Amino acid sequence: MIQLYETGGASDITILQEGLSHDKCRVLFENAARLLTTRSQARAAEILRSVPFRVVDATNHFNDEFSILHAEVPLTEYERLRRSPATGDEQAYEQIAQVLTELGTSIRFIAIDLVLEHPVHPDVQRGLGLRQSEINKLVSKYIGVSGGYLGDLTYRSHHEFYAELDLDIDPYKYDGTTRERFIKILNESAPNVQAHIIEGVLARFPVSSSEIRTEETAAEIRSWIMRLRTGPQVEQPALRITSDVVERALLDAQELLLSTGATSGVDRLHTALHGYLREVCGGVGLQTSEGASLTDMFKQVREGHSAFQEMGPRSEDILRVLRALATILDSLNTLRNKASFAHANPELLQEPEAMLAINAARSILHYVDDKVHRHGKPAG
Incomplete structure (x- = not known):
């Protein structure tokens, strides 16, 4: 003092x-x-x-x-x-x-x-946890606050909330209202613990139990849970070249990601990428066989589409990257067929590896769509 x-x-x-x-x-x-x-x-x-x-x-x-x-x-x-x-x-x-x-x-x-602050988990310090804006939205735009109380949580039920989630967290060790204690606990917890806590929030405060608890906000919160459990995600692309099949597959993949996890989304994103490359080929008259694989169609796009004839500076290095992407696509075929829900496979991808496959597919979609779009724009 x-x-x-x-x-x-x-x-x-x-x-x-x-x-x-x-x-x-x-x-x-x-x-x-x-x-x-x-x-x-x-x-x-x-x-x-x-x-x-x-x-x-x-x-x-x-x-x-x-x-x-x-x-x-x-x-x-x-x-x-x-x-x-x-x-x-x-x-x-x-x-x-x-x-x-x-x-x-x-x-x-x-x-x-x-003020003696509780230590923040290193992963949260590195930006891998919830952002402050997300915590604020969870508290004020989904749970709701009245008179310092968080939803219907009293000091006692707030303590019981973590016990029911089997988390060794004692809110009585923190000062302030239930809202202030909840925010402090979220801020300092590891990303996987944050995910577990907000899963508990969705279970305790279900959609439509209050006018502010909308399905739209709940869907956004579920996307945070996925990010916290699997790490940062490559953004879902908004494709310029597309089809109903591609859009449906992308939507299914995103919904599965949010509801049941990355492993469930691998097959649908594979379908989206497969359908997308077929659309790109068809758009410039490149013929593809009915059973052409991802690797085959990517090779056709890379070698036959005029957008890929000019690769800019360090074109040899870029070509090596594209060949490496072809290897990734070949592996995605195997992962989809042998370790996803596409078939009754005895062994499935774990969440981090499934998210790696999804991020790789999304990165290829982003690159090809942007390359083809820029090629089609008038000069100047």
């Missing part, structure tokens, strides 16, 4: 409990700030309005009981306030204490503590 102001006497402080309620503090501080502003003590008014102070009861080793102005602040704010007396704010703290005392709340000390 750092003391920013003291009236004298013993300087040790032990906080006992909260003195004034949040509402009483808000009224007191606003009136004090207005009075400070009227007296041209603008810096003191600014500090009182910007720092999350509260009036708390405290004692010392003499067992004196008194009130202090206290705030818990994050690291950056803590360091700024720690240096503030040396930068000319000492008088402002004295003015704050005097005005609050004048308004009936005697303040012996003004002090701050550092």
Whole structure:
């Protein structure tokens, strides 16, 4: 604890409990700030309005009981306030204490503590977890908040929520409302734990149980779960050359990804890529046999489509990349036939490998569609 102001006497402080309620503090501080502003003590008014102070009861080793102005602040704010007396704010703290005392709340000390933050999981720090905007949307646009409570979660049922998910998480170790505790827990959890928690949210707060819990939002949340479990995804392409079969297969693949996982989506994305390459070939008169494989059609597009005749700088290196993609397509054929739900295969791709196959297929779709589209655009 750092003391920013003291009236004298013993300087040790032990906080006992909260003195004034949040509402009483808000009224007191606003009136004090207005009075400070009227007296041209603008810096003191600014500090009182910007720092999350509260009036708390405290004692010392003499067992004196008194009130202090206290705030818990994050690291950056803590360091700024720690240096503030040396930068000319000492008088402002004295003015704050005097005005609050004048308004009936005697303040012996003004002090701050550092908020001790729970460690964030390394994968979350690397950007592999939920984004803050997603957490905010989950809380306010799907679960809903009223009076600091998250949905129908009380402090007790919030604790039980994690126990029912078989997660070793104790929300009582966190300060704040159920909303604040839930957000802190999500922020610090590993991506797979975040996925498990929001799966629990969808189960506890099903679609249509509130007017804000729409199927559209739930579908978006399920896409977060998939990303958290499998890692970042290559975006589903919006193809310029397409057909009903291709679009249906792409839609099926996306729905399967969100509902049952990447392994379920491999077959449908394979179908989409197969149908797409056939459309590209047909669009420029390249003949393909009925049983042509992905590898065969990709070779026809690469060698016979005019869009691929000019590869730009480092064309030899680009050609090697394209040949490597042909090898990938050949492997996708095998994975689809031998390790997906296309057939009654005894062994299936695990989720990370299935997502790798889907990302590879999507990357090829993006590249071929963009290359053909740019070739067809008029110069300039």
